[in-house]
Amino acid sequence: MDDATARIEDAKQLVREFCEARDWDRFHNPKDLAVGISTEAAELLERFRFKTPEQCSEILRDPELSQGIREELADVFYFVLRFAQMNSIDLYSALEDKIAKNGEKYPVEKSKGNYRKYDELS
């Protein structure tokens, strides 16, 4: 399966089975899972530390380095799915709601081509 065929539930299920086979529910409280997301996100970011935009592009073009990026992103995704699964959060509807909310904060006509925070938009 791939992103075009896998439902979000399939991805959640993959993570769930991996963790349940190892009896890890007891460790996966919300605070520790949030620590998991945060530390994995930092490992992804670390790959770009002190890199110029050109070097960042090179990293993504290099087969070995881009494989590293793909793995770090997968680690973040893994914990996002696990957090959602353990706490009964539907990711798709949470995303839809958040995007609707952001759409009000960043209306197209004011946000087009700039990236000021909503409280800086005149």
Next chain:
Amino acid sequence: MDDATARIEDAKQLVREFCEARDWDRFHNPKDLAVGISTEAAELLERFRFKTPEQCSEILRDPELSQGIREELADVFYFVLRFAQMNSIDLYSALEDKIAKNGEKYPVEKSKGNYRKYDELS
């Protein structure tokens, strides 16, 4: 749609349309998106800061506070999807590969019910 019906591609598409309508591709280089993931992950974590396990459970049971958690998680998911979309990473297969790799590092018989890092497993 929800996690049981939405494909990962649908979620990616939602984010893509939101960003393209605002002409934000130019800002969404990999390094800044990694900063985005990392800072949103920290906002999720911040909700549990200095909280006991009991307080964390209360937060998830409280309708207003758990809605906050759901929104922070959606923000992380949003940037994970955007990073994947902008850099042509298939999240499902990246997850599948990473779980296979982790399965070797954390074999069921050694990892069951404990959470030592793989290099601490005897």
Next chain:
Amino acid sequence: MDDATARIEDAKQLVREFCEARDWDRFHNPKDLAVGISTEAAELLERFRFKTPEQCSEILRDPELSQGIREELADVFYFVLRFAQMNSIDLYSALEDKIAKNGEKYPVEKSKGNYRKYDELS
């Protein structure tokens, strides 16, 4: 020297000399230094991931593991000092000002023995 004898300026100077000898000023823009602080902070946090309070205490008592903690903390401190030095921020007076401000948000009589965020204090 140690914390009882070294001035903050001495610590800044140590970092400055290390970086200037390597001609690193050009890389140490504020954004990349903030990424540096954040990623090193996550490496410190990672040491406590999925650990119970008892395991965290054990880590600090174990000579080898606590040495790891000490090094991760030093890495954060290094980038905090470098950020301050490169951007002409006096850390002591910034700290003093912030503590005065926090003192107003968390008055002793309301904060004693609890840790609710200031906006949750009745």
Next chain:
Amino acid sequence: MDDATARIEDAKQLVREFCEARDWDRFHNPKDLAVGISTEAAELLERFRFKTPEQCSEILRDPELSQGIREELADVFYFVLRFAQMNSIDLYSALEDKIAKNGEKYPVEKSKGNYRKYDELS
């Protein structure tokens, strides 16, 4: 006092008195303090999110915005000091040791004017 006159111990003492007056020792276990450092570091980083180098320089030149940066840095410093104080870590000697170690990983002749990670240095 300022960085030229204050000893690191003075800064530690400032934080200690603030926390002890509020009876916060019980909350300041190493894991939660590491979460504190990490989330405050992310708040500093968030100020530079999606900003170009030019915009980052502007932020530091703007009196109000640079005051925000100074406060976020002070928040990180506060938790670094508190972590050190609660866990009996001497920051100056930890820094000195780490810089000596980094000096071996990044020898001047190989690191001058470049910023490859030590394992990328030929």
